[in-house]
Amino acid sequence: MALLVDFIERYHSIAKRRSFFAIVFFIVAISFVVISLGFGTYKISMGEAFDALINHLTGNVVNAKDDLYVWDVRLPRAIGAAFVGAGLAIGGVVMQNLMQNPLAEPYTMGVSSGAFLGAVLSMISGFSIIPALSGDYAVVCNAFVFSLIPVALITVVSRFKKLSPTAIILLGIAVMYVFSSITQYMMVTAESESMASAYHWRVGSLSKVTWDNLPFLVVFVTATSAVLCACYKKLDIMYSGDRCAQTLGINTTFFRMFCLIIVSLMTAAVVSFTGTIGFIGLVGPHIARMFVGSKNKLLLPGAAAFGAAFLIIADTVAKVSGINGLPVGVISSMVGGPLFLYILIKKNKKVWN
């Protein structure tokens, strides 16, 4: 009896600690949004940036230049970074649960290669899926539509054939190769200038986020995350394997396809605005897992907050290092590559067979 009481107490203390971490991540993420306003190529101190923000909110702008940089350039970018990071991390958590695979991530189904093909088509050959659009809007639109092709294909195939998680992952890889062969052809035949801009697009940057396009991003990420978070219990069950989940009353095939489509929509929205920022979707969930555990009720918000905080920091470093500095995509994958190796060696004896 004493043992049981002890056990329950320990369980509660662990649960408390985990919720504590989740809350800490949230506070950190929000405070980073504000702190990051003080960093960038335009020199302004943290206090001044904060003043400019307050001044704008209260309606009396003192210094127009400060206001321009803080309110019109840095704030949307910081909020964008927060939502992109949060969205990719949630996508990663969901994918890892759905595929029962610690190495799954939002790009596993080929979203990124589809987006890149769409962007390249528009940037190099001027092709636009909606003929009325041109310039940046055409790039975004193309990237969005093309990034949904792989998941559409997987959905079609799954109508005819029962697909295991492994088969879905492999199909995603195959689609990725086919898409990238077309991309490669376009890239090598292009003018070096437009090829360079396409390459820069792929590396990923948050500099294109402005007040104009931020609402799309926010609405998309919020809506899809809300749907995914509402399924947290089912996601918990999915990780225990298809058979268990079926015994517990989940239509696994339907649920998996449903979630894949939602994740793809979210990832497509993120990628088409920012380019393919890698590794947050893979590594974010794993790091959050170390602090808040694997229960999706806490992991989903915890990972979202961690992803947001991580991407804001990475983007701040990118901003400070200037135009010729480190792009945010490179920062995240430089941190992510070694972490990936670490996760492989330490955390998942399972994948070692």
Added chain:
Amino acid sequence: MSENLHSDSLVERYHHLTMRKLLVLVVSVIGVIIVVGLFSVSAYDNISLMEAYRIIWDHIMGVEYEPRTTEWWADRFIWNTVMPRIVAAIVAGASLAAAGALMQALMNNPLADPYSTGISSGACFGAIVALVLGLTITSTSGQSGMIVNAFVGAMIPVGVVILISKRMPLSPAALILVGTALSYFFSSMVTYLLVITDADTLQNAYIWQVGTLDTIVWSSIPMMVVVTAVGSAFVMLLTRQLNVLSLGDANAKTLGLDVEKFRVVCLIVMAIMTASIVCFTGTIGFLGLVAPHLVRILVGSDNKFVVPISMAVGSFILVLADYIAMTISDVPVGVVMSIIGSPIFFLLILWQKKGYGTVY
């Protein structure tokens, strides 16, 4: 009586299979010869196909022409413009295909290829450091510095994989995953270097990454040939052990093969073979993956035959791809390879049997 009949049909089937192996080999060799002729004609249009073969033959036999005759010019054009890339394509095709067959047998995984342990990204990193920053190991600039850099870069990931496998025994899937992780790391650095450079260097670097035979010169050929010859002879000697390995690690051990040691030795050989090609040509994809599969579909999976026939088929595919790349659209051969290779890869995945998905 019926037993006799049965064994007769067995013998017949055996002969039939042997014929098929010979046929595939002969077709690839003839294919290579035809493409060589087409290549030569495209280098110097004033000669016919037959004349082109005669000129090549004469050159090999050491016949000298009168200076400034048509034949003399044709000979010079063929020998200085297209012949280096033809020879390079033949050697690279053979080498990458042999390395691919070796990797697939070693990893017991049909989706493995010579680049699975991160060789390609390491080589890219080395080459692009030379191209963008001008830093070379030999401190010589230009082409030769880049080649040495790429070679050394290619060996780094394999070195790390082998170091890790000394500490703990790694399963084939784990080897591939470690390779993937290393290649992520190298790619991030490559990406960084390519983002900070100017548009023209970026394009050159990108083309190198895709793989091209445009830049091959005669001086690169000897090393490629020697390493390929020695490496493939080594692989041919080990085909028996590779066949044993296809039964799985546990069975191979029972049959007396030191699996871990064998795998490390083969990985080193494979790495040197691949690196010696990649450092000259850039990372040409899919060949090492696709050629052995085509051969297995045609002649079965006994490595004694798969390795040599893959080499012939690999040469044929690469020479043909290079010809298509040069004549039709003048793009790097790597692009043609990935346009041919990626649909085949797609089909391989759709058709693959269960249990192969060990990578994920």
